[in-house]
Amino acid sequence: MKLRGKTALITGASRGIGYAAAELFLREGAAVAICAASEQSAAVAKESLLKAVPAGRVYAQAADVSQNADCEAFAQNAFKEFGTIDILINNAGITKDTLMLRMKEADFDAVINVNLKGAFLMSKAAVKFMMKGAEGSIVNMSSVVGQTGNAGQVNYAASKAGLIGLTKAMAKEFASRNIRVNAVAPGFVNTDMTNALSEALKAEVLKSIPLKKFAQAADIAKAVLFLACGDAGYITGQILAVNGGLYI
Numbered sequence: 001m002k003l004r005g006k007t008a009l010i011t012g013a014s015r016g017i018g019y020a021a022a023e024l025f026l027r028e029g030a031a032v033a034i035c036a037a038s039e040q041s042a043a044v045a046k047e048s049l050l051k052a053v054p055a056g057r058v059y060a061q062a063a064d065v066s067q068n069a070d071c072e073a074f075a076q077n078a079f080k081e082f083g084t085i086d087i088l089i090n091n092a093g094i095t096k097d098t099l100m101l102r103m104k105e106a107d108f109d110a111v112i113n114v115n116l117k118g119a120f121l122m123s124k125a126a127v128k129f130m131m132k133g134a135e136g137s138i139v140n141m142s143s144v145v146g147q148t149g150n151a152g153q154v155n156y157a158a159s160k161a162g163l164i165g166l167t168k169a170m171a172k173e174f175a176s177r178n179i180r181v182n183a184v185a186p187g188f189v190n191t192d193m194t195n196a197l198s199e200a201l202k203a204e205v206l207k208s209i210p211l212k213k214f215a216q217a218a219d220i221a222k223a224v225l226f227l228a229c230g231d232a233g234y235i236t237g238q239i240l241a242v243n244g245g246l247y248i
């Protein structure tokens with residue numbers, strides 16, 4: 001088990017990539033604290049995680065990562081529950097896609113606030129507790145779109161490119177505390193987020209993926225686990241692409 005005795009906070013873990021990471025982390029021996037946009041989805045996810053890993057330790061609550069008070073409360077509650085925070089996965093993310101000239105200022109702000117500011121706020125809240133331990137690891141969920149850009153996603157692409165800068169700067173700031181900070185940049189993954197795309201668009205995207213398939217959430221979870229655990233003990237400030245060759 002790669003995470004025995006560790007405590008991990010995972011944001012946006014009621015479904016998709018966050019949920020897959022939570023399940024994998026539990027199987028690897030971590031105690032896992034999850035948050036999601038709604039109380040109900042967090043509770044349902046907890047129940048399902050405990051069904052999958054009955055011996056697991058799971059804490060779940062609603063927390064909006066764009067709100068500082070929610071981030072502080074989530075980190076504090078998880079620390080109270082488990083006594084340590086070793087790992088933070090800033091996974092929560094949203095899209096509000098449309099071409100830039102049609103994009104409302106509120107849709108730009110909402111995506112930046114959840115995807116980018118959320119990682120800043122949550123990291124600030126968790127690092128205080130992480131510094132009590134000997135080491136820590138933070139993994140931010142970027143995207144191939146943050147590396148390549150994408151028409152119809154200026155807000156999302158900016159947030160995900162911003163996470164790359166945040167990751168590199170945080171890696172430099174926290175290295176002296178033995179806290180590593182890395183990011184995963186997935187390509188297209190089969191989750192609710194991509195289910196929202198039209199079949200025609202998905203078929204078009206598929207043509208440009210050398211491995212000729214979308215990733216499963218579990219594929220991304222494995223990369224998150226690698227960066228979070230001791231196997232990546234000398235890796236910090238890096239962006240790990242998990243994109244089927246879409247961007248090389």
Ligand SMILES: NC(=O)c1ccc[n+]([C@@H]2O[C@H](COP(=O)([O-])OP(=O)(O)OC[C@H]3O[C@@H](n4cnc5c(N)ncnc54)[C@H](O)[C@@H]3O)[C@@H](O)[C@H]2O)c1
Pocket residue numbers: 011012013014015016017018035036037038041063064065066091092093094114141142143144185186187188189190191192193194
């Ligand atoms: N699915 C993809 O193809 C893909 C590709 C690249 C990157 N990503 C990124 O991976 C992450 C997870 O994506 P997914 O496809 O699993 O998404 P999803 O829509 O399936 O799940 C999103 C999760 O985030 C939570 N969430 C939403 N807003 C929140 C908020 N304000 N505060 C806290 N939690 C909130 C939801 O409750 C849910 O648990 C996101 O950051 C996304 O941008 C996804």
